[in-house]
Amino acid sequence: MALPLQQRTRHVHLHKYALHLIKYYDQKFGQHVRFRYYIYNLMMRHRSQQSVAMCIKTNLEDSLPHNLHGLKEYLQNKPSNELPNHIMRYAASLRGTRAFWSKSRRDLTTMIEQLGAPTLFFTLSSTDTKWPDLHKLLPKKMSTTVHNNRRQFIENLVNNPHITALYLHLRFQIFHDEVIVKQLKAIDHWYRYEWQHRGSAHIHGFLWLPEAPNIDNLDWSDHASIQSIKHLFDQYITTWNPPTKEARLNKQYMPAISDPCLADTEIISRSDPSIDYTKLLNVVQRHTKCSEYTCLKKKNSTLECRYKVP
Incomplete structure (x- = not known):
């Protein structure tokens, strides 16, 4: 006899439940070759059902209907290619989609229009095959020989990409708080994560520093302007x-x-x-x-x- 389903006393979001499974203590979910792709696909489908909006662009010229009954009648009586041309999918909340990166590009463009050209461009690479603090967190123990250690380092990274990615994220958050905010005192920033074909991650980003001259309005024929730029970058480079x-x-x-x-x-x-x-x-x-x-x-x-x- 099947037990009746009981309603949860607390709502659990799918992404939090997925994170719980990925971090499960015996690593059977985190180290599974296909589970990470399955849960990612499931989250994307679930999020798309909630977040993807259908927008019908209308104007007076086309005279397209604005309600459901009118749209049904329009499709039945006037089948054409006009309606699909006025429908757009907004999937900016779905990471990795074209709409997501288009929104990110527009955000960066808007920041440049408002703040001017960025002061610094930075790239942070992860030496994930060498960080001893990272490999202390990975389940597999290291060998006593350097050669075997090297092979086990790489094997650990391949089998535990979730720990490697989270470690890099937390490490960058510390770098952001201690260096970008406290030391450089950046007034704004923009960055993105990228993964190489072999799996190693790195971060690209822009920084806007306080009291930095506006490069867009710089007079390259003026000696004083050039000296101000040199003085600025001599402090950081x-x-x-x-x-x-x-x-x-x-x-x-x-x-x-x-x-x-x-x-x-x-x-x-x-x-x-x-x-x-x-x-x-x-x-x-x-x-x-x-x-x-x-x-x-x-x-x-x-x-x-x-x-x-x-």
């Missing part, structure tokens, strides 16, 4: 590398570990920030492959990087 040229050639700047991105947060918090920046700069900000087609140029019969990047 530097090209300083502490080690000397001899030290870089002898690789004396190299850190004790192979990659500073693998350093644990507790170790970084107790170390000298200037040393950490030096290690990070000279290991990450490097050209691993140089060629004459990209950056190598002849200078005094020797090939050198025209960007002066080690």
